[in-house]
Amino acid sequence: MRLGSLVSVTSLLLLTSTTLAFKAHDFKTCSQSGFCRRGRALSARAKDAGAAWNSPYTVDASSVSIQEGAVFKAGVKNSLYPEVNFGLEVRIQDDGVIRARIDEVGGLRKRYDEAASWALISEPRISQDIKWSAGRDAIRATYGPKKEIEVVISYQPLKITLYRGGVEQVVVNGQGLLHMEHFRNKPEPPPAATETSSEQSQPTDGEPQVVLEAAPVNHRAWFEGETEDALWEETFGTWTDTKPKGPESLSVDINFPNHGTVYGIPQHATRLALPTTTGDSPHFTDPYRLYNADVFEYLASSPVSLYGSIPLLHAHSADSTVAVFHVVGSETWIDVSHRSEKSTETHWISESGILDLFILPGPTPEAVFRQYASLTGTPVLPAQWSLGYHQCRWNYVSSEDVRSVQKRFDEENIPVDVLWLDIEYSEDHKYFMWNEKTFPDPVEMVNDVAANGRKMVVIVDPHLKRVQNYPAFKQASDLKVLVKPKSGEGEYEGWCWPGSSSWVDFFNPASWDWWKSLFKTTPQVDGSWSWTQSTEDVHIWNDMNEPSVFNGPEITMPKDNVHYGGWEHRDVHNINGMLYSNLTWQAVAARGDVPKRPFVLTRAFFAGSQRFGAMWTGDNLGTWEHMAVGIKMVLSNGVGGLSFAGSDVGGFFGNPEPEMLVRWYQVGAFAPFFRAHAHIDTKRREPYLLDEPYKSIVYSVLRLRYTMLPMWYTAFRETTVTGVPVLRPQYVMFPKDKNGFDIDDQYYIGQFGLLVKPVTEKNKRDASVYLAEDQVYYDYFNHFAYRGAAGGRNVNVPAGLHQVPLLIRGGSIVPTRERPRRASSLMKHDPFTLRVALSNTHTASGDLYLDDGETWSHQSGQFVWRGFTASKKGKVISISSSDLGKKRPGDAVDGVSLTSYDDRNEFAKSLEGVRVERIIVLGVEKKPKSVKVGGKEVEWEYLEGVGAAGRVDGGAATLVVKDPKVEITRDWEIVIA
Template structure:
């Protein structure tokens, strides 16, 4: 272990940005990780052997058993290499068609970690009651609907088929290898005193035996390799990782024979459609790594692991989409290659754990999102205010500084909802304890912020300063809920911001209620709580990979011990999720009734979407990081983490005004919008900018607030269906092959809004891809563009003050156009409806509203309206109806819709909220009259369109209906007579 000091650590971390560029030598490559090296060597031997390669694993046919309901198949698995080692295989077919495949070592010397799924899944999936297994000589299979799952006996393979065509194949290349537990061979040492006197000729015989043994070829070398490669301990840099359980890695090849494009396995800074890492001319030479790590200034294009890990993949083609989710919490490396442009091969190598794979049959992207959501849960519906603008830096230095920043926003009439405090708010980095010198009045400061409808977010990291005058640490120590060192006794000690620190073991259930009690804002009868806080303070969980400054790969030693005796290597990627999970519940339960918490996490795993937001970590103020941030947010949405964003401006560096403006254009179209900066950067709050940059950013922030109804409606849909808030082209247009690799533009929910942020210096125009034969309207100018049946690129203006935003024909977009200082002040503001008519003269949109802070929406307290427009016989009718009432029996919304009442309490609070303006694009001519059905002529004006060319492009005709005095919560119809 390195002789670190707190001063040395801080000196390193506070150095100038150039000194903080990612140090690749701090993090392993596959060749430096014994189990990955072994897994890749196995793949290389198989490739060299080609058609002669055969997996040693086979099904023991005599052991096959099927449950009475026929949905669960089990069997023993044998390895020809180790006939005495037993494995067990289990297949379950869920009622939605997902197939779960589990394989574990049976009656081994030790138990493999098998609890990853219990942390990721929301409940035990429901098993199908309509499955019939058919056993043949070579396989057993079950057909259900158009799907079929086939288990081949020798060698063992598992295949998911649709219409008889393979979709997912496990062990098709024979790379399955579950390293079994074994006893370490202890070399005997001889001493002169104990050495027996050899008989005559015995010495020569012994030497001959050794010679013969050395000549003997290890019969298993073709599969396992000919050396014990880092089986029992492993060195990296100055650290030694003891491996008391020996080798226990898991290798499995997963092929997608009918799908040439794959997405997922966040988090990596790469293109959305994952580049290759193996085969001919790979893009990257190392596999994608899933190992949550604190990576300063990460590369903008790399398979290196970052802060979170979600082991999910989508495999896509024009015919279908399928997915796999592997519930494994240990370090995992994934190779990607293509046998052809229509198929994909992957190889997964995990350090420990069991095989626990979920095969999701799709066949559409929406189906795969739904299937994954039923497993791990949908993204949380966040508090409405958290979709506004968040202002942060490391660090606002005092309560007066916070008040000054708020005052300056108000003076410049710029909206903002949240002010953030980084680690310097806490006395000696003892979280929950304010620095009394700089923050003498935390409650009053928070109340001053809250007086304007705003919130505060403060950081709480997982490391606790090891000192008896820190109640959080002392109570954790007394309760014995801290992570233990490799000995399994005492408390692990490492270094982080607090200096000498220990880490709470959230795998220990004894830590749960205690941790939640710390966030109570009132004094407790027993124990310590955060009485110098208020319910207007929410939480930022950072450093929860966990980050340990003096640990291997800036993290915790793998042989540390958690609750239940599991090593840290078994649970590393799950660790960060439990921290944000418990923090979210703590913030939620500090009020009665509970209020929706906001918790931002840096580290995450499958299921983290249930607890809050994430951001892409310590990015750089560069154009490359701006661009890859978009791709990372899209990828995280595939993994369920829709509430995502990258730090506006970049965490490191001092972006020039042009870059900062462009970054705000990216940020306002991220689900999570936060500006953040390193302690050594210049202050760059938007009100400090010179004109015209300040005015442009002000307009951008106002645009974000204008579109909050779009964002909240999209989040509501995501919280129900699992389809991400930001939707890549393959999700919206799954059959359009030209859109499979498009990852620099995207749609916001089902709103019809298409965004193409600018991420290149000096740009004055850009190319936008339109995937269909439909009209698209420029959001700002009403210019109309027409796509094509096979997709079409258009060129649009993109000066610095312009961000390309389009409304797809056939959409109705609800907005609120009145500038306010914060989003809670908008709750009674009227709405504007933008009706963008399709080529056929129709349009549709939705608006979802609730109180934005409580859980009353789960009891039917909301307003959910549909707006539609139809054209028939020179008449356009714009109508609205109550979707809550119409879909009351819908299973997808469960209890909320079942208990919905149009006259619910929340609807009463906004019963006077009206539509103050309706803008109709694409009428094609001036109307003869515009009326509310059954009423008088309305006030309206019409701006005629201007044709630009013979392709149907130009400026659309725009009808503006002024204050029709129709209410949001009531049904109505407006009739436009042409």
């Protein structure tokens, strides 16, 4: 009898809240993982051997060839296994990125080599300008605008080094830890010991003596170890991994001799600048693990793998930034060793796959982001409503519950854009199918929400309940697109929310069109089932897509399960969740007659997931520590390309006290993705339920988010073009300032110069904010001016419970809409306010991007993109607006060229009459004599202050231009004399 027929929903909830809560024994450490253990042992032997250690991998110089100008190819031999052949290919791309691939050639089996096909947007273009210079021991290529970049491939042993200006940037296999375990046949059990008898060996008692034949000397032991370790099978808890292909792990050291700080390899709950994992006093004793896993109540400081994996690492110094992107989809462990403030060593150990390594030469953070985006794509431009506030919990229990929540928000005049439904909306956790008892009128319910300008997001998890009356399961079973067990036959059966479940194999192309068809909201011509009890105002939340399997090893799918093409789950585990959200995103995008931008939230992700929507940091706890580490995780995900990220406001687990909840709303309001969410066992904590003064404070925070939506949307436009994250860590903004390399509790938003320092400590009523430059910064709310200093300076900023430490960097112009409505869709024709924060030299700039926020019409030129500048000549300050689409045709919007842009497009015409109702100019040192637009005086007010040029902090002089009578879509100039 199946477990699913015995376990009730109540006991299932108990199971998840107890046995699945985070416990160390639920997940492997490196010492419990055979291939990680072998990789770390290899590193230990190399360390013990010191200078005597030498990599056995060498390039066969006689096999070297140069193809297409920039492609180096050669055979590679391992002296320990001369009968095994490897191939090395090094390509130099037209943007200077180096790609190095090593694969086994002519082996017993094929290694998994398709990870890049899922992560990359296209095959990178090869440079046509590279010339290689070959010597006896190495070959090198020199390129770059000033011929400052050099790639050297050394032959004996194999080593790949990137230089810039003669200085080592990245060294691959410099420590000799490269090891690609080749495929082999499983050895037969050793024969029993041989007995021999001779007269010479007869003992005095006449009994024959047993003589054991001497074992052959193992010449490979110095490199691989004395004994085989979990090569063909290993156990963890009650599970056995059969490893039918035997050992196939890949180890490689990647070092940064002149970069002392590294960032990236999300997702981990830890500091942004990654602490060391080796040496005499490591911060962590285990390597960072990349293995997508459902980690309940994860620790707030740990190298334990979480829900997503992006094998991208930035290495940074005051001189340059470089990065490496290792495109491998299997479980990977990464040791980080900071040998000094100037040097970092890393050791990557993956269970399967080929070496497919991209070396991104930088030399700046912006260049690295651009180079990575050229490989995996930039974030997609989200629907504007998705940048508003999202209200969620597990679970709103009925249609009437949803309506009552919306009603309370409206009664309290609290803005919200999206209401969410967790798993209990569905009938027996059969997703797409509503529980008719509690949600008898789903379409009417959604329409009621949409009537107030809002959307709904509904969860669709990847596990399909194994019953024949569930169309999604039956169709998938009939199509034979479900993941198979290790036998390769039938359907894998595991345990998740519905009980007995199976999982769609999205690596199988036959699943793709079928999955998209499920989301159609109209009856299908062929009569196949689709989600007709839905509307285009419903968007999707993909949870549990690591995949989470309650009765599986490490709460996930067995590694010896079989996917399309015969690949084992171990080969594709970290990619699996991305394909699920990718196909869901495509399905939502294709369901209507007029294509609209989908919103899909995913928990599991891989490199390239930024192309398909948003992510959140999973099942966090309602603690101050989790609030703080959530900021660092969002910043780290941004480094990994995933800008549209956030943490559950309030924490998923627990009942935060009012002060904590207020602070968490302040954190969420300055995250790209802003959602409150809570566990089914928590108390209701919607904002309107708070007592005063907490309710009013949260209300003001939400209103602030909505006033700043134009800024957020414009910041997202930029990242869709450049790949630079929406939230920018200190090292990105000031890459040469060593004082900022470890700062991860404050950050900047886009190009707007907004510096945020959220408060994440109890009873804290001020904040120390680091200013990295000799520039003025203004308090966003009271316009107090803080002076930075060359070499950096900390300033103390008031942070009462009602205050968010938020500063505007001098030289910035921030567009807002100061009339927040109950939903962002109702603000489309509201007027704008511009905050002009003058720099030390009385200059400033900023921009504003607008489109319909929902369709793809912006890709055909239906948008407004304005640039604002402020400058001073003599005693006159000029503030002007111009059309950036017209002036900068070489730029792009959402990756689409503006060369055919028409500044009087239909969308622009729809905004005719939308005006700038106020301009606030910070740092005007003297009271003007006049403020004119088009030669006509306009109404203005001047507020005295110390001024931007003052030598001490103090209130900034502020000029408020009231209703300058200028339209947002027109060119104009304001002259302050």
